[in-house]
Amino acid sequence: MQALTYLEEYHSFKEAALNSRFLKHKTIQQLIKKLPEAFEQRCIGQSHEGRDINLIQWGNGSIKVFLWSQMHGDEATGTMALFDLFNFLQLPQFQEISSLLAKSCTLYLLPMVNPDGAERFVRRNAQQIDINRDFNHQVSPEARLLKNTRAEINPHFGFNLHDQSTLWSVKKTGKPATLSYLAPAFDEALSVNEVRQNAMLVIAQMYKYLNPLLPQQIGLFDDEYEARAFGDNFQAAGTSTILIEAGGMFGDEEKQEIRKYFFLSILSGLYAISTRNYVEEPLQHYFSIPKNNKEIFHILIKNLLHQDIRVSIGLSYEEEPAEQGYATVKTYTIKDIGDLDHLGAYHIYKEETLQIEGPIDIYQPANFTLKKDNMILLSFKNGILQSKL
Template sequence: MIRSNSLLLCALLLTMFQAAMCQVNLKSVDQVWDHYDRYKEPVITNRFFKHTEVLHLIQKHTTSRFIDAVQIGQSVKGRSINHLKLGTGKTKVLLWSQMHGDESTATMALFDLLNFLAADDEHNELRKLILGNLELNIVPMLNPDGAQQWKRRNDLEIDINRDARYLVTPEGRALMNLAKELKPEIGFNLHDQSTLYAAGPTSNTATLSFLAPAYDYPKSMNEVRKRATQLILTMNTALQTRVPGKIAKYDDAFDPRCFGDTFQGMGISTILIESGGYYVDPEKQYIRKINFYALLNAFESIAKKSYANQNLEDYQSIPENSRSLYDVLIRNVSISKEGIAFRTNLGIVRSQIKSPDFGSMSYNGRIEELGDVELTYGYDEIEASNLTFTPGNIKLMRKSEWEALSPQQELNLIREGYLFVKWTDGTSPAGPLNARLLNLTNKATNTIQSASIGQQAQFLLSRDGKPVYALLNGYVLDLTKNVEAVPNVFGY
């Protein structure tokens, strides 16, 4: 009996020790979140970095002998596709990013993770756990030609992620050949999605969306897909502490053209991660940090195999993402059209306009919806039940007077009902205008007299004839407050 009790006590102490060690590691991951700025790669400051910057960052880590790097292919335009390897563990993990050239959030996070894993500080136990148990294989910027022109497809105009069967693209062939050579146990397919997706029928943005792709049309569940699903659940648990309610999942209909579905069928537990939207994060720098945190939690879980404790049924509780958000939603505004006055709702979306050097973005706000907007929401919402859609007026002034306007003077003119300036001594430019509030026009009258689908969102919301809000190129200005310039207005 004494021996039995001793064995029971030892087992209990061992369980408590293991649980304590898990807590230490979990605490360490959370502390890394607090210390993230130490590891954030300073060379990358926005979404529009190019292949050249990636090569410099790869060289930084190969020079320090932290990673091994080898070219595994070339893009259509001859840019290198690179495979980075680090870690000495038996479990091989393959991560690839920017398969779509204009989806760069995860690429930023991958270089932040390399900085973390190369560092030497109080998080060394976590590094030792990850690098001692995993072999990380990273292909950053699989589509460098697409990144160069900030476009989804490669230079053949083929969507690489729909090329898993035909392998027409050199980029797709490079990834497939690497996967067949490595035979990794786990793969991460890293993408971006529209910022207008919500997590289920809610106002919550889908900041990250996951998918454990199906490998056949019946959407069967084998051990390979089960492991991918359990890893998603692990990341979801961690992320709910950072972006609660803002995690979603994709519909899992099988598509044999896609790499994720194909790799799942090849025995690689593949997880799709899509970076969506977060309020006031147009460059996705906070979502970059969210990616960093999600992947770090996944690495830890793979190293410890703790994901195996996740219950598959919990996957059903993750809401599906849905395209149900607008940049701005105006509810119950009074408008007049065709001689009829009525109250309705306006959904406004800001589309993106690439700069000529593909290094920055301007925005073009337009009315996308007019009418019933049940189960849709806005990043910004205005309850306009006591407001009226009001066209903006045109202010006549010389070019030099416009150039001399201060932001406060522009704001005062908007409060008086002006949204446009027409130069009396010349022709003003067309296209996006930065760091201003008032639009420019060469027209004698404002053509935006009522709300219409597709119309640019340049109007006022008034109460008793006095402007309360201004919609400038789809951006909301509360005229009761002092404001700064919006990202851009327009010249017409």
């Protein structure tokens, strides 16, 4: 698979109508209606607030693959990548790989499982339920739809598409985990049967293709069993389930660069499934993927003289939806003070002449100004960033 070529040609199939994380159900519906006949579509039900949820089918191969995105309304990267995939599959210059996929696989795609949450840009649905913790009780209509759809299709493989906190990093690198992968566990013992092993081997192939493009920026999630989650239960039901999470990337807060690599993760996984190359992959290659952890801040101020001692200060923000779900407000908190030499950050300030004006209080909203030679580098008021150089 020519991953670098597809990355270079990404502009030719990027869905231009989806240019931010704050995409809404109305836009998605308009794009679905424009898909050609090769993409069969049907409404399989409605969200709690009555928004249609559509299933799209493409290809005629014997291997059934189910892909679903945006169970959490504020996790839109997978949805953007799926619509990029729809465009990719239509372009003649990529006919060789699209024909291979169509002959080998039948794809079932469910973009935006949680349109009510997407409308508000919040994690949970309109009932304030975390859909991905509702597999057992199914009090949300979205959980019932997702569970019933998998049961109806009975797919061989599943792609569970999510976004993770930008504070996940790749262990011992100081770099953000731009992507994270996982073959979820299906029991508390973390057993590996043929179903889960197939997911692991596909992920190992994905990592082989993506790692050269994102060195030290792909992590493997801890596989702790979660009895309420869909990925764990789909794995138990016989669908080899692959979790892909979009994290952070330097200079890409809106994830318009990350979506390229997310798309490539999906495509490389589908390619591995179509060619069955994954069966030749040693299982150890999955377990050798670097683990992810949280060793990164959004802002790190190093070697600062504060109260007559030299310390580093780490700050990170929490996002809350604003402007009716079309933007967010970032509130910065001082997360740590002391020896932070082994940690990384998206923005690092480390000049020896730095000066701070204002209080530095652990676990409190940032409320200070950082200067160098009387020039303001950072300024916060009640946790809100006022200026930054």
